[in-house]
Amino acid sequence: MASQKELFDAIVIGAGIQGCFTAYHLAKRGKKTLLLEQFFLPHSRGSSHGLSRIIRKAYSADFYTQMMEECYRLWVQLEHEAGNQLYRQTGLLLLAMKENPEFQTIQAILSRQGVEHQYLPSEELKQHFPNIRLARGEVGLLDKSGGVLYADKALRVLQDRVRQLGGKVHDGEKVIEIKPGLPVMVQTISRSYQAKSLVITAGPWTNRLLRPLGIQLPLQTLRINVCHWREKVPGCYGMSQGFPCFLALDLSGAPHHVYGLPAEGGPGLMKVCYHHGNAAEPEEGDCPPAFSDSQDVQILRRFVRDHLPGLEPAPAVLEHCMYTNTPDEHFVLDRHPKYDNIVIGAGFSGHGFKLSPVVGKILYELSMKLTPSYDLTPFRISRFPSLGKAHL
CATH class of the missing domain: 3.30.9.10 (D-Amino Acid Oxidase, subunit A, domain 2)
Known part of the structure; x- marks a missing residue:
């Protein structure tokens, strides 16, 4: 069990597919990682459960098709690490x-x-x-190249890999407060944690976590x-x-x-x-x-x-x-406008599962202040001009 004084490199809130891949990339690179999930795993209350999802390169935006090249490689890499089939090619x-x-x-x-x-x-x-x-x-x-991803199996594999790589996965711990700062403090229903950076991948609950931090996304x-x-x-x-x-x-x-x-x-x-x-x-x-x-x-x-x-x-x-x-059905992959050690991954709009290997990599890069592997212009919070910054 973590003590209050333990300092993580990163805490990830939300153990859906995006949060799991983010924690996986962090742990794989030796970062001290904590993945928090409000429900007991596995659960069917979010967006990542179920037997299957489609994987494809056919997109109406070049940047998704480009990202999918690496996604396929990372899915195959995860299959090899786990010794478990996660993708079946059907076209x-x-x-x-x-x-x-x-x-x-x-x-x-x-x-x-x-x-x-x-x-x-x-x-x-x-x-x-x-x-x-x-x-x-x-x-x-x-x-x-299109086909089927085995969704539930992929979640289990990722959570297991995070643990095997030295990360911690705590389920049944709802976050009730986030205190920005260095370190950032995260209070759950049962204990308090601190980390150098925080990644929020909370799906439908994203704005509830962001509201006290002075921002609401158009989700x-x-x-x-x-x-x-x-x-x-x-x-x-x-x-x-x-x-x-x-x-x-x-x-x-x-x-x-x-x-x-x-x-x-x-x-x-x-x-x-x-x-x-x-x-x-x-x-x-x-x-x-x-x-x-x-x-x-x-x-x-x-x-x-x-x-x-x-x-x-x-x-x-x-x-x-x-x-x-989101209004344009493109993701949000960005840092909080005021707190640059708080990273947000949100608005996956029903098509994010297949892209999660690269999304997780990008969120890892943002949380570690690394240069992102992709142009994040389509995913910036600033593309929503109606978002006032009065609370920031």
């Missing part, structure tokens, strides 16, 4: 109307960045994936229904049968993206979800999932009916997840 199929601007942007970025991909006009798409029904004018783009917490759909014929959308992950842009009248991961294992359940939800308080992550007639599920039902006829027309299993969105 990522982008579905859209040919003239969709985002589709065209992603295609141009993949070409510019030298990422292996394949454009699939309608007829060729039907030949490759006959169990996808297409409307007139819909085409595909296959990011061949919106959304509660997302995670839907699993049963195959009519087991294996028709299976990973072992070569079915890819997919991302559908503006199809079936959906104003936000629909995404899916192939079925794996015995139950024959395919994960198909809507990349949006309802505004919620963080504690609503504890509530049961919404009924299957909610608006987002109705959108998914139409999409499944129109494009995935081999699935049952209603979800078999509903779970939930929390998104913490």
Whole structure:
């Protein structure tokens, strides 16, 4: 047990995937590291739980595609260290109307960045994936490096690695006060700690920790229904049968993206979800999932009916997840405007899991006052001009 006088190089608040990778990078470099989590691990109240997440290089912003190059290498490195498979390549199929601007942007970025991909006009798409029904004018783009990350397994592996590397992981310790300074003091429900630097990766609870520090970020917490759909014929959308992950842009009248991961294992359940939800308080992550007639599920039902006829027309299993969105859906990776030994990682907007190896590296670099490996202009707090500094 840590004593009050023990001085850490860094304390990380929040043991989701971003906090775990931050602590991993710190501990791997010999830094005295403490990872704090308010809930007992494992838990399903935040954004990082669940069996699977999509990994892809197909993005509509060059900087994410560039970051993903290193992310893939770091995921493989973690697999080797742990002796555990965390990634399975399936390909990522982008579905859209040919003239969709985002589709065209992603295609141009993949070409510019030298990422292996394949454009699939309608007829060729039907030949490759006959169990996808297409409307007139819909085409595909296959990011061949795309696939599935095993989310829960990755969290466990990272927490174990942090401990093995000499770091400490304390769960069931909610932070109730942060006192800026050198050192920074962190008071939890059970004890007090001090560190040279602090990294906050608290997901939906970020602004509650930042408010007493004089800053509020423009974050919106959304509660997302995670839907699993049963195959009519087991294996028709299976990973072992070569079915890819997919991302559908503006199809079936959906104003936000629909995404899916192939079925794996015995139950024959395919994960198909809507990349949006309802505004919620963080504690609503504890509530049961919404009924299957909610608006987002109705959108998914139409999409499944129109494009995935081999699935049952209603979800078999509903779970939930929390998104913490920024207005532009880009992350916040920055130091506090007043306290430069307090670093903030927030606003991962439902697409941050795959990027967490590099996000954790960047947050480690910021906390150690190192030159960041990437241009952080898209992730600076200062990009939000409405953020007044009256409290700073």
